[in-house]
Structure formats: structure tokens, C-alpha cells
Amino acid sequence: MTALAALIRRDIRIALRVGGGALIGVLxxxxxxxxxxxxxxxxxxxxxxxGPAILWLGALLASLLTLDRLFTADHEDxxxxxxxxxxxxxxxxxxxxxxxxxxxxxxxxxxxxxxxGLLLNLDAAAxxxxxxxxxxxxxxxxxxxxxxxxxxxxxxxGGLLLAxxxxxxxxxxxxxxxxxxxxxxxxxxxxxTPFSVLCALSLVSFVIGPFAAAASLRHGLD
Amino acid sequence: xxxxxxxxxxxxxxxxARVLPPLAGATAILLLIGLYQSAMAPDDYQQGATVKIMFxxxxxxxxxxxxxxVMSLAALGTLVWRHPLADVAQKAAAPIGxxxxxxxxxxxxxxxxxxWGTYWxxxxxxxxxxxxxxxxxxxxxxxxxxxxxxxxxxAAAILTLVGAINLPIIKFSxxxxxxxxxPASVMRMGGSSLDKAFLIPLLVMAVGxxxxxxxxxxxxxxxxxxxxxVRSLQMMQxxxxxx
Numbered sequence: 001m002t003a004l005a006a007l008i009r010r011d012i013r014i015a016l017r018v019g020g021g022a023l024i025g026v027l028x029x030x031x032x033x034x035x036x037x038x039x040x041x042x043x044x045x046x047x048x049x050x051g052p053a054i055l056w057l058g059a060l061l062a063s064l065l066t067l068d069r070l071f072t073a074d075h076e077d078x079x080x081x082x083x084x085x086x087x088x089x090x091x092x093x094x095x096x097x098x099x100x101x102x103x104x105x106x107x108x109x110x111x112x113x114x115x116x117g118l119l120l121n122l123d124a125a126a127x128x129x130x131x132x133x134x135x136x137x138x139x140x141x142x143x144x145x146x147x148x149x150x151x152x153x154x155x156x157x158g159g160l161l162l163a164x165x166x167x168x169x170x171x172x173x174x175x176x177x178x179x180x181x182x183x184x185x186x187x188x189x190x191x192x193t194p195f196s197v198l199c200a201l202s203l204v205s206f207v208i209g210p211f212a213a214a215a216s217l218r219h220g221l222d
Numbered sequence: 223x224x225x226x227x228x229x230x231x232x233x234x235x236x237x238x239a240r241v242l243p244p245l246a247g248a249t250a251i252l253l254l255i256g257l258y259q260s261a262m263a264p265d266d267y268q269q270g271a272t273v274k275i276m277f278x279x280x281x282x283x284x285x286x287x288x289x290x291x292v293m294s295l296a297a298l299g300t301l302v303w304r305h306p307l308a309d310v311a312q313k314a315a316a317p318i319g320x321x322x323x324x325x326x327x328x329x330x331x332x333x334x335x336x337x338w339g340t341y342w343x344x345x346x347x348x349x350x351x352x353x354x355x356x357x358x359x360x361x362x363x364x365x366x367x368x369x370x371x372x373x374x375x376x377a378a379a380i381l382t383l384v385g386a387i388n389l390p391i392i393k394f395s396x397x398x399x400x401x402x403x404x405p406a407s408v409m410r411m412g413g414s415s416l417d418k419a420f421l422i423p424l425l426v427m428a429v430g431x432x433x434x435x436x437x438x439x440x441x442x443x444x445x446x447x448x449x450x451x452v453r454s455l456q457m458m459q460x461x462x463x464x465x
Contacts, residue, residue, distance in 0.1 A: 147384055151377050155367050164360045165381060168353045168388075212384050215301070219376035 003088045004096045011100030014073070022104040025066040026112050032058040033116045044121045051120040052130045052181035058116070059109050059134055060141060060174055064163055066105040067145040070097060071153040071217070080153070084221060090214040098146045098209060106138040129184035129191075133198060137177040140202040143209030144169045150216035173201050229306050231447050238440045245437050252430035259423035266420075275333040277423055280408075281431040282326040286354065287389050289319025289435065293361075294386045297379035307443070309375035310450075312382065313365055314442035318435060320358035327351060338402060346395035347403035354392060357385045371450060 015022040036054045037047060047054075074080035083093050110131055117127030148166035155161060179187075179194035227233050256277065266273035293315045299308030330348070331341045342348065361381055368374035396405045407415045414421055 147380075151364065151381060152367075154373075161360075161363055161367050164356075164363055168356045168360065169384070171353055208384065212380055216377060216380050219301075219380070220373060 003086070004092055007083070007088075007093060007096045008100040008103075011097055012104045015069075015101065015104035022066070022108060025062040025105045026108045028065050029058045029062040029109050029112060030116065032061055033119060037119070048121045048126075051117065051122040051126060052133075052185065053178050054120060055113060055116060055130050056134070056137075056174055056177050056181070059138060060170060062109055063106060063138060063141045063145060064166060064170075066101070067142070067149045067166065068152075068159050068162060070101050070146060070149040072149075075153050075221075080217070081221065084217055090217060091210040094146060094150070094213040094217070095143075095206070095210040098143050098213075101146075102139050102142040106142055109138065110134050126181070126185045130181045132184075133177045133180045133195065136195070136198050136202055137173050140173045140198070140205040141170055143202075143205035144173070146209045147212040147216065150213035151220065153217070154220050173198065176201065231307065231310075234307060235444060235447060238444055242437065242440055242444075245433065245440070249430060249433040249437050252426060252433060256423055256427035256430045259426055263423050264419055269337060272333065272336050273420070275329055276420070277427045279326060279329040279333055280424060281428040282322050282329060283351070284428060285431055285435050286319055286323035286326050286351070287392060288432070289315050289322060290354065290358075290382070290386065290389060292439070293319065293382045297382040300375050300379040301383075309372060310443050310446045311439070312375060312378055313371075314446050315439055316358060316362050316365065316378075318438050318442060320355065320362065322435070323351065323355045323358055327355060343402045345401040345403055346399035347392065347401050350388060350392045350395050354385075354388050357388065361385070371453075 033054060036050070036058075040046060040050060071080060074083065084090055086093070113131045113134060114127050117130065122130070145162075145166045147169070148162045151165060152159070152162040176194045176198040179189070180191060180198055183189040183194055184191045228237070260274050260277035263274065263277075265271050293312050296308045296311040296315065299305040300312060327348075330351075334343065335341050361378055364378050364381060365374050368377060393406075395401065396403055408421070408424070416424065
């Protein structure tokens with residue numbers, strides 16, 4: 001098995017096994033989605049209109065919460081130093097870790113979306129539109145969030161700083177994700193336009209994320 | 223004196239000590255001339271005298287992006303060339319750029335109220351400049367979060383370069399989206415569409431504010447160098463055994 005495949009397998013196993021690192025993201029997604037109707041009021045028509053936005057915000061915040069674990073656990077037990085010093089290019093190792101993180105933490109969010117769509121009075125078409133945009137957009141959130149995670153890895157109280165650094169970079173993904181969902185549900189805009197931009201954002205993040213994260217790790221771990 | 227001598231902090235301190243007073247004087251003179259010309263400029267046929275906010279708002283907006291550009295160049299200096307003063311240049315420019323961005327947002331908001339009827343609008347230009355402001359604040363937070371200044375400089379350099387992608391987004395946001403903020407009328411293909419009566423004061427104010435940025439930046443760099451010296455002295459003193 002190649003080193004990258006081994007790294008991906010290891011990360012998925014750890015995320016699914018120890019302390020529920022992956023599934024706690026789903027729990028947080030559920031909590032945020034449940035909190036929104038308390039804040040906004042139980043008016044079902046309003047919830048239907050806000051539904052895609054609430055789901056996207058919940059997914060964004062849930063992925064932000066789990067991003068903290070991307071590098072800090074490895075940093076604490078020393079395996080991050082081994083990965084940095086290893087023969088596999090660090091950019092590829094970061095990409096592999098982000099992929100594993102998305103498989104373990106991002107996919108469960110998408111699987112949970114239909115159930116949460118029921119809570120927000122979204123019909124099947126709307127829920128599947130949101131799920132599709134989440135499927136395409138959450139990799140962008142993970143890969144750009146990886147940059148902030150790498151910058152904050154050596155800080156002890158880095159959690160909140162990570163959020164402050166990552167959120168401005170995630171705003172375009174949020175804007176186009178919600179725009180694509182709204183376009184599929186009701187809007188006069190064709191679905192393809194914001195959806196293509198969302199795909200483009202994900203593809204760009206696949207390239208920029210690993211390079212920036214690898215540079216941060218190399219410079220930050222002296 | 224060759225270019226490499228500028229990289230020596232002590233030489234830099236002595237050079238800027240000589241350069242700053244005339245620079246500050248030139249800044250003050252240009253800003254005064256610009257303010258006088260702005261006051262004497264004619265009223266706009268639609269906006270009346272309110273158009274004169276433009277002479278402060280537009281240079282501030284230009285400089286908020288220029289400051290991030292300067293930081294990006296300094297970031298390249300840190301990461302690629304390991305220039306000793308690049309760290310200092312980066313750190314010094316961040317609060318100045320944040321201040322210019324804040325002023326651009328505030329003056330724009332004050333201009334928007336009489337013109338558009340609202341202090342704020344979530345259109346592409348205003349949103350992207352607000353995101354730039356948040357990124358400045360995040361960058362300043364990152365600088366303060368790491369104790370060792372050179373490690374902080376490398377982390378901040380990476381964040382600066384990643385955030386530089388926001389600059390073309392801001393510049394072209396009024397072309398790519400249907401926005402309330404007006405499209406480009408000065409820096410565009412085919413030359414400016416502003417009348418000379420407005421363009422001259424605007425350019426004078428822009429140059430004046432740019433000199434203000436350079437003055438403040440050099441002064442802030444001097445302060446940062448001195449701050450680092452104080453820190454080194456404190457570290458040396460702390461490592462001495464108690465007398």
C-alpha cells in the first residue's frame with residue numbers, strides 16, 4: 001500500500017474511532033440546525049425560505065469545529081514531525097489528510113442533510129439540491145480550512161484564531177453554495193451558473209490548500 | 223552605499239531618521255493642497271457638495287488595497303529571499319492598512335446614506351472590502367498570537383499571500399456583478415471618465431495619502447525595529463541569574 005493510501009486509511013480510522021471526532025461534527029450540525037427555528041420562530045414558510053442557508057451555515061460551522069483536529073492531534077503525539085520529515089511530498093500528505101478528513105467528517109454531514117431538511121420543512125427537491133451543493137462545496141471548506149489549521153497548529157489556544165482566519169476565505173463558498181441551492185429551488189437564475197463557480201472554487205482549493213498548508217507546516221514547526 | 227546595505231537595520235534606522243522629516247513635510251503640503259483643491263472643486267450636478275467625500279473615500283480605498291499589496295511583496299521577501307527587514311515591513315503595514323480600510327468603509331457609508339438612502343448594502347464591492355477588513359484583523363491577530371517574531375512573520379507571510387486573491391476580486395467586483403457601487407471611472411480601459419475638475423484634486427489627494435502611507439509605514443517600521451531590540455534586551459536580562 002502506498003504511503004498516501006496508508007495515511008488516508010490511518011486518518012479515517014482515527015477520526016471514526018477515537019472520541020467521535022468525525023461524528024461530533026454531525027452532532028453539531030444537528031444542534032445548529034435545531035437552534036435556528038428557536039431563534040427564527042416556527043413559521044414553516046419562513047423556514048422553507050431560510051432552509052438552504054441554515055443548512056449551509058450549519059455545515060460551515062460544523063466543518064470549522066472539526067478542522068481543529070486536522071493537525072493538532074498529530075502535532076501533540078509527534079507524528080506530524082514524522083510526516084513533515086518523510087519522503088512523501090508534504091503537499092501530497094496534506095492533501096491526503098484533507099481528503100481523509102472530508103471523507104470522515106464532511107460526508108456524514110451530507111448524509112445527515114435529508115433528515116435535517118425535514119426539520120426545516122424542505123421538500124425532496126430542495127433537500128437534494130442542498131445536498132448536492134454541499135457535496136461539491138464541503139471539499140472546498142475542508143481544503144481552505146486546512147490552511148488555517150496549519151497556521152494555527154503550533155498555537156496552544158489556536159482554536160478561535162483558526163476560525164477568524166478561515167471564515168473570510170470560506171465566504172465565497174458559502175455565497176455560491178446558497179445561491180446554487182436557491183437557484184435549484186426557486187430562483188430565476190439557472191442552477192448551472194453558481195454551481196459551476198462552486199465546483200471551480202473546490203478545484204482551486206484542491207491546489208492552493210495543500211501548497212499553503214505545507215508551506216505553513218514547514219515554516220511553523222521549526 | 224549599495225542596495226544590500228539597506229537590509230541592515232541600523233543603517234535603515236539612520237536613513238529613515240534623515241528621510242522621515244522631509245517626507246512628512248511633503249505629505250502635509252500635498253494633503254493641504256489636495257484639501258484646498260477639493261474644497262474649491264465645483265458641486266456635482268446630481269450629488270451637490272456631497273460628492274467631495276469622494277476625495278477622501280477613494281484614496282482611502284485605493285490605499286487599503288495598496289497596503290495589502292505592499293504586505294504581499296514583503297511576504298515574498300520573507301519567504302523567498304529571507305530579507306531581514308521584510309518581516310518588519312509586513313508587520314508594520316498591517317494596522318495601517320486596516321485603518322485605511324476602516325476609513326474607506328466609514329466614509330463610503332457616510333456617502334451612501336445621502337446618495338443611496340442606506341448606510342450599508344450587501345453588494346459585491348462593499349462585501350469584498352468588508353472581507354478585506356476582516357482579513358486584516360485576522361492577520362493582526364495572527365501576528366499577536368505567536369511569540370517568536372520570525373515564526374510569526376512566516377505564518378503571516380503565507381496568510382498574506384493567500385489573502386492577496388481578494389485584491390483582484392475587489393477591483394473587478396463592480397464589473398463581474400450587478401452592484402449598487404458605481405463601476406470604475408478612473409482606472410479603466412479607455413482612460414478616466416471623470417472631468418478634470420474632479421480628477422486633479424482626486425489625484426493630488428491620492429498622491430498625498432500615498433505619501434502618508436509611506437511616512438506612517440517607515441515610522442512604524444522604525445518602531446518595530448526598536449521594539450524588537452527592546453525585546454532582545456529583555457530576553458537577555460531575563461536569562462541572567464538573579465543578582
